[in-house]
Amino acid sequence: MKAVGARLPRYDGVGHVTGQTQFVDDVRVREMLWAKALRSPHHHAAITRMDTSKAEAMPGVEAVITHADVPLLEYGHLSALGIPADEPLLAKDEVRYKGQPIALVAAEDADTARAGVEAIEIDYEERPTLFDVRKAFDDDAPTVHRWGNWYPHFEGEMDRRQIRKGNIEEAFEAADTIVSGVYRPAAIEHAPLETQVSMVVPEPDGRLTVYSCTQALYFSLGVMAAHLQVPLNRLKVVGGTVGGGFGGKVDTASETVTALAAMKANRPVKWRWTREEEFLASSTRAPWHMEIIDAVTSDGWILGRKMLTLHDSGAYARFSPYGLTKHSFHHTGAYTIPNLHFDGYVVFTNRVPTTAMRGFGVTSVSFATETHMSRIADVLGLDPFEVRLKNANRINDTSPNMITYPDPSTVDVVLSIAEATDHSLDDAYMSMSRAQRSGDMLPEHLAAQIGEGHEHASLHALVHGVDNDSEGN
Amino acid sequence: MNITLNGVSRQISSPPLTPLLRVLRNELNVVSAKAGCEAGGCGACTVLVDGRPQRSCLTAVGSLNGAAVTTLEGLGTSENLSAVQQAFVHHYAAQCGFCTPGMVVAATAYLDAGGSDDKEAIQEALGGHVCRCTGYLKIVNAIAAAATQSEFDLTITAEEPNVVVKTGGR
Ligand code: FES
Ligand code: FES
Numbered sequence: 019m020k021a022v023g024a025r026l027p028r029y030d031g032v033g034h035v036t037g038q039t040q041f042v043d044d045v046r047v048r049e050m051l052w053a054k055a056l057r058s059p060h061h062h063a064a065i066t067r068m069d070t071s072k073a074e075a076m077p078g079v080e081a082v083i084t085h086a087d088v089p090l091l092e093y094g095h096l097s098a099l100g101i102p103a104d105e106p107l108l109a110k111d112e113v114r115y116k117g118q119p120i121a122l123v124a125a126e127d128a129d130t131a132r133a134g135v136e137a138i139e140i141d142y143e144e145r146p147t148l149f150d151v152r153k154a155f156d157d158d159a160p161t162v163h164r165w166g167n168w169y170p171h172f173e174g175e176m177d178r179r180q181i182r183k184g185n186i187e188e189a190f191e192a193a194d195t196i197v198s199g200v201y202r203p204a205a206i207e208h209a210p211l212e213t214q215v216s217m218v219v220p221e222p223d224g225r226l227t228v229y230s231c232t233q234a235l236y237f238s239l240g241v242m243a244a245h246l247q248v249p250l251n252r253l254k255v256v257g258g259t260v261g262g263g264f265g266g267k268v269d270t271a272s273e274t275v276t277a278l279a280a281m282k283a284n285r286p287v288k289w290r291w292t293r294e295e296e297f298l299a300s301s302t303r304a305p306w307h308m309e310i311i312d313a314v315t316s317d318g319w320i321l322g323r324k325m326l327t328l329h330d331s332g333a334y335a336r337f338s339p340y341g342l343t344k345h346s347f348h349h350t351g352a353y354t355i356p357n358l359h360f361d362g363y364v365v366f367t368n369r370v371p372t373t374a375m376r377g378f379g380v381t382s383v384s385f386a387t388e389t390h391m392s393r394i395a396d397v398l399g400l401d402p403f404e405v406r407l408k409n410a411n412r413i414n415d416t417s418p419n420m421i422t423y424p425d426p427s428t429v430d431v432v433l434s435i436a437e438a439t440d441h442s443l444d445d446a447y448m449s450m451s452r453a454q455r456s457g458d459m460l461p462e463h464l465a466a467q468i469g470e471g472h473e474h475a476s477l478h479a480l481v482h483g484v485d486n487d488s489e490g491n
Numbered sequence: 492m493n494i495t496l497n498g499v500s501r502q503i504s505s506p507p508l509t510p511l512l513r514v515l516r517n518e519l520n521v522v523s524a525k526a527g528c529e530a531g532g533c534g535a536c537t538v539l540v541d542g543r544p545q546r547s548c549l550t551a552v553g554s555l556n557g558a559a560v561t562t563l564e565g566l567g568t569s570e571n572l573s574a575v576q577q578a579f580v581h582h583y584a585a586q587c588g589f590c591t592p593g594m595v596v597a598a599t600a601y602l603d604a605g606g607s608d609d610k611e612a613i614q615e616a617l618g619g620h621v622c623r624c625t626g627y628l629k630i631v632n633a634i635a636a637a638a639t640q641s642e643f644d645l646t647i648t649a650e651e652p653n654v655v656v657k658t659g660g661r
Binding site: 025027028030031032033034035036037038039041043044046208209210211212213260261262263264290292293 | 516520522523525526527528529530532533535562563564567568569572575576577579580581583585587588589590591592595621622623624644645646
């Protein structure tokens with residue numbers, strides 16, 4: 019605890035204010051080529067013909083990379099955890115979002131690379147598009163993904179993330195009131211000041227030195243090695259200086275294709291996205307569609323929750339199954355609801371693939387659940403703090419994914435917000451603590467769930483769910 | 492053609508319509524000015540041209556024959572940090588650091604022109620400089636502090652620091 023209360027300068031502060039911090043774009047090597055990408059101008063189309071010969075013949079163009087150059091075209095960010103892959107590194111016969119990369123041209127300078135991109139001959143046949151997750155399930159909805167319009171590979175080959183807990187029918191029979199709400203936070207572009215960038219340098223010993231803006235160096239290492247089909251020891255990934263990431267630089271966005279160009283040209287290659295490309299083609303936080311229907315009592319207890327979530331994955335799965343799983347585990351927010359019926363779908367659309375952003379999968383559901391708590395109080399004419407404090411997680415309560423909370427802080431947080439906002443509460447509430455439920459705070463419907471869960475969630479559980487997840491229907 | 496870059500005369504061979512940002516980064520290998528958008532929208536490429544802040548991505552180098560160009564490298568070194576640089580470190584105004592070169596350059600121009608610690612005036616002067624990390628407050632606070640103070644405490648009070656920061660005035 020030596021650092022608590024002490025002034026700690028940023029270790030990189032002086033570098034930042036003097037211009038000495040070296041971002042990827044600042045690394046200087048000799049003989050470097052610049053890369054530019056051919057990206058899909060369509061949201062959804064078949065590629066019916068592509069001819070790169072004119073680009074390849076252009077003076078100054080040193081390498082043109084297409085799907086045919088990729089040793090393993092499809093590899094998912096979660097493949098190592100058993101999630102199947104769906105996204106080609108470069109589009110082959112179909113493009114599913116506007117801005118999807120199709121080819122990369124590396125040339126002596128950026129202008130020549132751009133001219134090379136323009137010299138690629140390509141024909142498309144446009145296909146119908148899908149942008150609204152709510153329409154993905156319609157009979158006449160266009161099919162936007164080879165797996166269909168939603169991810170079908172949750173464990174047990176289920177097509178949704180499903181949670182069933184307690185007895186939802188009984189909860190709704192016992193309810194005094196039903197409170198429902200729909201919540202739809204929009205996509206957000208991370209908009210880092212530093213756009214996606216990487217530079218790959220072929221070394222004389224056959225290795226590649228990879229300078230990357232990645233937030234997730236070991237993801238990049240694994241994903242690159244898989245696509246390139248080289249052992250890990252051929253790759254030296256240099257990272258650590260990120261010009262803003264916020265989750266958007268978790269995806270291995272540029273390194274692998276840049277590496278292929280560097281290998282083909284046998285020269286260093288840099289691929290730095292323009293601001294326009296960053297906005298057009300870099301991943302975003304997902305838009306979500308969440309429907310909550312709660313069975314409540316007139317004195318503010320939540321007996322049960324039915325929830326439907328449509329997670330807009332964009333055109334490919336990437337981390338979305340993981341994000342939705344986390345989301346499902348948190349779908350009661352910081353509160354304990356014993357009877358649950360949750361269905362969540364990772365829905366494919368012709369948007370740019372979505373990814374992590376600050377609390378992946380959880381910020382959306384926090385927004386929905388907190389708004390819904392206030393809505394419940396509103397409908398019942400109760401104090402929103404009291405409704406929260408009643409239902410707040412307590413020691414030994416059990417989460418949706420059957421984890422026993424060892425030390426939840428909801429009560430303390432709600433009380434300190436009440437204090438900070440001068441919100442007066444009855445003594446019964448003011449004196450509440452996180453201690454295990456008893457007395458008035460232990461109504462019948464909450465008794466059975468106490469201490470019923472596992473000790474902790476593992477990463478495996480986060481990706482694959484926990485044992486009791488998929489019971490019922 | 493010639494420019495004086497951070498006090499040193501430099502010959503330029505790029506074509507006259509080349510943006511100054513590219514000349515700095517690619518021809519002269521002076522890389523503090525950053526390419527955040529190359530379209531005049533973010534301010535990360537800001538340098539001083541004859542003392543006035545200018546977006547180097549929008550400045551054709553041919554218009555600068557004989558001009559004095561100052562980049563962040565010309566404002567202070569790690570051994571000899573300017574007041575603005577110290578203030579940015581002290582107030583944690585640089586987070587990822589990518590907007591910082593433009594911010595420090597623009598802040599220096601604002602204070603050199605007699606700018607005060609008035610926070611609205613600082614916001615006005617830094618308008619159009621995008622920072623995605625800090626939320627701006629720390630940047631404005633740093634500049635306001637640098638308006639009235641020339642030395643900042645950059646020492647570490649933790650018991651076992653693993654970082655050594657050098658201080659110095661300008
Ligand atoms: S790079 Fe010049 S304003 Fe953004
Ligand atoms: S510190 Fe990251 S953009 Fe300003």
